[in-house]
Amino acid sequence: MGKAIIASFKWLGFGFLDPLVKLFQGVEPKKNGGLLLKKVIIPILSVLIFLAVCNFFSQYLYNVERERKIENTRATQGEEAALTMQECIDSGDLSCKPNSLPSPGDVWHAAQTLIADHRLISADKEAFKEKTAAINAQREKQGLEAIRYTGRPSFVDQIFTSLETVFAGFLLAAFLAIPAGIVLGLSETLRSSLNWVIQIFKPVSPVVWLLLVSMVVKTILASADMDKSFVISFISVGLCSMWATLVNTSVGVSSVDKDYLNVSRVLRLGVMSNVFKVILPSSVPLIFTGLRITLSVAWMVLIAIELLAQSPGLGSFVWEEFQNGANDSNAKIIVAMFVIGGIGFALDRIMMLVQKAVSFESKA
Amino acid sequence: MEVLTEEKIMLECRNLKKAYPTPKGDFVVLEGFNLEVKEKEFVSIIGHSGCGKSTLLTMIAGLNDISKGSVLVSDAPIEGAGPDRAVVFQSPSLFPWMTALENVLIGVKQVFPHATTNQRNEICKYYLSKVGLADSFNKKARDLSQGMKQRVGIARAFALKPKVLLLDEPFGMLDSMTRVELQDVLIDVWSKEKITAIMVTHDVDEAIFLSDRVIMMTSGPYAKVGDVAHIKLERPRERKTVIEHPDFYKYRQHLLTFLDH
Structure with missing residues (x-):
C-alpha cells in the first residue's frame, strides 16, 4: 500500500513527499524526519519567507507612494487638502488609494474577486443559453446562425x-x-x-x-x-x-x-x-x-x-x-x-x- | 585423410588490404591477407588487441570498405552488408524498444519475405528457445541482462539462415560465468546448423573449444596470418571432454606461445 503511494507520487513528480508517507508508516523515523525537513519543511518555509519579503517590500513601496501623494497634494492644494488626503488614504478608501505593488493579501483578494467574477459570468452565460435555447433551435431550423453569448x-x-x-x-x-x-x-x-x-x-x-x-x-x-x-x-x-x-x-x-x-x-x-x-x-x-x-x-x-x-x-x-x-x-x-x-x-x-x-x- | 578438403569453399578473402589515409600517408592495418573457409567450418581468428582482426571481420561483413583485394562468398564478390553474412556484434546491438521476439523477427522478415506471419514467428521462437529464452519472447530488450541480450543476438543471427556467420568477440563484454554458458549455447546451436562461421576472439580456450581451425594474426600494422592451428577434436564437443583431452593443452600451448611474441 505504502509502496504504491510512493510509486505513484514519484511517477507524478511528487517524490519529495515520500518521507512523509514513510514517517506515517514509522519507517526509519530519524532518516525520514531529516529528509522531510530538507524536502518539505524548508521549501514551505522558503515560500513563507518569500511572502513575508514581498509583504514588507510592498508595504515600503506603499508608504513611499503615500508620502508622495500627500506631499503632492500639499504642494498643489495646500495644507488642508493634504490632511484630508492623509485621512482619506488611512481610512482605506479606494478612491484615494496609492497605486503601488500590491501586497500578498491584495493578490489573494484579487484572486477571489476573479473567481467570483467567473461564477457571475458563468451564471450569466447559463441564463443566456436558457433564454436563447428556443430561439436558437428555431434559427437552426431556418438555417440561420445561432445567437452567441457576446459578453465579456x-x-x-x-x-x-x-x-x-x-x-x-x-x-x-x-x-x-x-x-x-x-x-x-x-x-x-x-x-x-x-x-x-x-x-x-x-x-x-x-x-x-x-x-x-x-x-x-x-x-x-x-x-x-x-x-x-x-x-x-x-x-x-x-x-x-x-x-x-x-x-x-x-x-x-x-x-x-x-x-x-x-x-x-x-x-x-x-x-x-x-x-x-x-x-x-x-x-x-x-x-x-x-x-x-x-x-x-x-x-x-x-x-x-x-x-x-x-x-x-x-x-x-x-x-x-x-x-x-x-x-x-x-x-x-x-x-x-x-x-x-x-x-x-x-x-x-x-x-x-x-x-x-x-x-x-x-x-x- | 581430411574429409573437409573435399567440401567446397564458402568464403574466400583474396589479397585483402585495409588502409586508413592519414596526413603522413596511409596507415595500413592489414595487407595481403588470404583466407579460405570451407563450408561448415568454424574458424577463429585470434590476435592481440588492435591487430586488425575486428577490422577484418567488419570488412567481410561489408560494414567496412575494402581498400584492395576482394571477399567472395560462394565464389561471388560481396557487395556491402547483407543477411547472408549475419553478424553477432560484441555489444548485442539489440533495438531496446523492441521485444526479444521482435528483434529476431525484424531480420526474419527481410530474409523470408514470402513466409506467413505465423511461419516467421515460429522460426523466431524456435531459435529463441534454442538459446534458452523460451519464456522471454515478449520481454523488452532493454529489460534483459547482458547475457540474455547476447543470446538474442545469437538467435537473431542464426534465424537469418546465413551462408556465413560472423562473430565479433561475441562474449567479450560478458563476465566469465556467462561467457562459458554462452559458449555452450553457441556450440549447441551451431552443431545443429553447421553454418560456416568466423569468430574473432582473444580468448584462447574459447577459440580451441569452438573452432576447427584457429588463425593467429600477427600484430599490426601490416597484420597478416602468422600461424594456423587445426583443432582436430571430435564433434559434438562437450566442455568437460575437451578440457580433459590430452591434445587440448598441446593446442593451448601452441596458441599461447604464438601470442607471447
Whole structure:
C-alpha cells in the first residue's frame, strides 16, 4: 500500500513527499524526519519567507507612494487638502488609494474577486443559453446562425483560450519541426545547407514573428471569415517555439547509435523501415526533450504574442488590466502572473511524464 | 585423410588490404591477407588487441570498405552488408524498444519475405528457445541482462539462415560465468546448423573449444596470418571432454606461445 503511494507520487513528480508517507508508516523515523525537513519543511518555509519579503517590500513601496501623494497634494492644494488626503488614504478608501505593488493579501483578494467574477459570468452565460435555447433551435431550423453569448470573458475563460492557442501552436510546431528535423537529420547536405536558416531564425523575437505572420495571414485570409487574431497568434507561437524540436530531432536522427545502423545494414532494411523502425524509435527520447522545450517556449511567448495581437487570452488580460488602471488591476496582474507560472509548470510536468513514458532507456 | 578438403569453399578473402589515409600517408592495418573457409567450418581468428582482426571481420561483413583485394562468398564478390553474412556484434546491438521476439523477427522478415506471419514467428521462437529464452519472447530488450541480450543476438543471427556467420568477440563484454554458458549455447546451436562461421576472439580456450581451425594474426600494422592451428577434436564437443583431452593443452600451448611474441 505504502509502496504504491510512493510509486505513484514519484511517477507524478511528487517524490519529495515520500518521507512523509514513510514517517506515517514509522519507517526509519530519524532518516525520514531529516529528509522531510530538507524536502518539505524548508521549501514551505522558503515560500513563507518569500511572502513575508514581498509583504514588507510592498508595504515600503506603499508608504513611499503615500508620502508622495500627500506631499503632492500639499504642494498643489495646500495644507488642508493634504490632511484630508492623509485621512482619506488611512481610512482605506479606494478612491484615494496609492497605486503601488500590491501586497500578498491584495493578490489573494484579487484572486477571489476573479473567481467570483467567473461564477457571475458563468451564471450569466447559463441564463443566456436558457433564454436563447428556443430561439436558437428555431434559427437552426431556418438555417440561420445561432445567437452567441457576446459578453465579456471571465479570467477562467481567458485561461482556456490561452491553453487552446498554445496547444494549436504546439501542434503546429510539432507537425512542422518533427518531419523537417527527420529530413535534416538524415541528410548531411541539407543539414549544412539549411543550418544558416535555423541559426538566423532561432533567436528571432516573438514580436517580430508576430509581425511577419500577420503580414502573411492578413493577405491570405483577407476575405476568409474567421478569427484572424487567433490564427496569427497560434502560428506565431508555433514558429517561435518549433526550433528546439527541429534541432533536437535532427540531432537525434543524425546521431543514432552506430551499432543500430550496422544491424540495419546487415539486415538490409529498406529506407522506410530503417527510418520508422530504427532511426525514429532511437531518437524518440531526444525528440521529446525538444517537444518539452518547445511547449515551455510556446507558453512563454504566447503571453507576449497575445498581448500584442490583441487576441483573447491571458496576455490580453494582463494588458487590459494594465491599461485599465483600476485599484485592483495591479493585484490582478500578479494573480495572472502566478497562474501563468503555475500552468507553465504543469505543462512541463505533463511533458516530463510523457517523455518518461516513451523513453526506452532502462529504468535502472 | 581430411574429409573437409573435399567440401567446397564458402568464403574466400583474396589479397585483402585495409588502409586508413592519414596526413603522413596511409596507415595500413592489414595487407595481403588470404583466407579460405570451407563450408561448415568454424574458424577463429585470434590476435592481440588492435591487430586488425575486428577490422577484418567488419570488412567481410561489408560494414567496412575494402581498400584492395576482394571477399567472395560462394565464389561471388560481396557487395556491402547483407543477411547472408549475419553478424553477432560484441555489444548485442539489440533495438531496446523492441521485444526479444521482435528483434529476431525484424531480420526474419527481410530474409523470408514470402513466409506467413505465423511461419516467421515460429522460426523466431524456435531459435529463441534454442538459446534458452523460451519464456522471454515478449520481454523488452532493454529489460534483459547482458547475457540474455547476447543470446538474442545469437538467435537473431542464426534465424537469418546465413551462408556465413560472423562473430565479433561475441562474449567479450560478458563476465566469465556467462561467457562459458554462452559458449555452450553457441556450440549447441551451431552443431545443429553447421553454418560456416568466423569468430574473432582473444580468448584462447574459447577459440580451441569452438573452432576447427584457429588463425593467429600477427600484430599490426601490416597484420597478416602468422600461424594456423587445426583443432582436430571430435564433434559434438562437450566442455568437460575437451578440457580433459590430452591434445587440448598441446593446442593451448601452441596458441599461447604464438601470442607471447
